[in-house]
Amino acid sequence: GVISLTGLGVRFTSIISLMAGDSRILFLVFTMIASIILGMGMPTSAVYIVLASILAPGLIELGFEPLAAHMFIFFGAVMSNITPPLAIASFAAAAVANADPWKTSLSALKGASGVFLLPFIFCYSPALLGLGSAIEIAEASLSALLGMLCLSIAAIGWFFINLSGAIRLVLAACAIALILPGMESNLAGLVIAGSILLFLFIRNRRQEDLESEKSAQ
Known part of the structure; x- marks a missing residue:
């Protein structure tokens, strides 16, 4: 109602374009913020219909x-739906699990x-959306999957053991390298992140073996 009555919809694209300038990434960031804010109080389909007519043409341009x-x-x-302060899905899950809504939302x-x-x-x-050859789609999907995995581990701070701040920062950097397009950055991120996660996995297995040996004795 505010968008239609105030005429904000007509001006929305020009406002974001003015704030973002020639930066494509800033235009995306502002679009994401607008989508999240409107999504907190409107159904997903309604948000898409409103913003698709307002902002999608600017993104395409x-x-x-x-x-x-x-x-x-x-x-x-x-x-x-999982973004505070109105994380509807998280609050619903917290009610089912009898958990704290805010802690559930942050988790x-x-x-x-x-x-x-x-x-x-x-x-x-765009290869992630099936736009490209089979090799491009497979490469983009695999690197994005590994990058998101590394970023989630870095954000949670746990992989068999509690991770230090330095390891979390390195994994976050590896995630960005995997997510960015480019074979060189993907390989660098894969090698570094793979080495760290493999080391943590082997270390955890050795600790479990030692504990089992102690319990057997």
């Missing part, structure tokens, strides 16, 4: 694929931190 532009808006509206936000980056990924790498 900046050079993004039409499918990526529309899916970006839709993802933002969906992610509002969901940490666990889904990689999902918030997914819309940005497929805007710059």
Whole structure:
């Protein structure tokens, strides 16, 4: 109602364009913020309909694929369900589990931190949406999956053991390298993150073996 009565819808694209300037990433960030805020008080379908008519043309004019532009808006509206302060899905899950709503909401936000980056990924790498050859789609999907996994581990701070701040920062950097398009950055992120996670896994197995030997004695 506010958007229609005040004429904000007509001016929305120009306002965001003015704030973002020529920066494509800023336009995406502001679009995501608008999608999340509107999604907190409106159904997902309604948010998509409103913003698809207002902001999708601006994204397409900046050079993004039409499918990526529309899916970006839709993802933002969906992610509002776990974004505080009105994380409807998290609060509903907390009620079912008899848990604290705010702690549940923050845990969901940490666990889904990689999902918030997914819309940005497929805007710059449309192969994730099936736009490209089979090799491009497979490469983009695998690197994005590994990057989101590393980012979620870094955000939660646990992988068999509680992780230190330094390891979490390195894993977050590896996640960004995996998410960014480019074979060199993907390989660097894969090697570093794989080495860290493999070391943590082997260390945990050795500790379990030692504990089992002690208990047997």
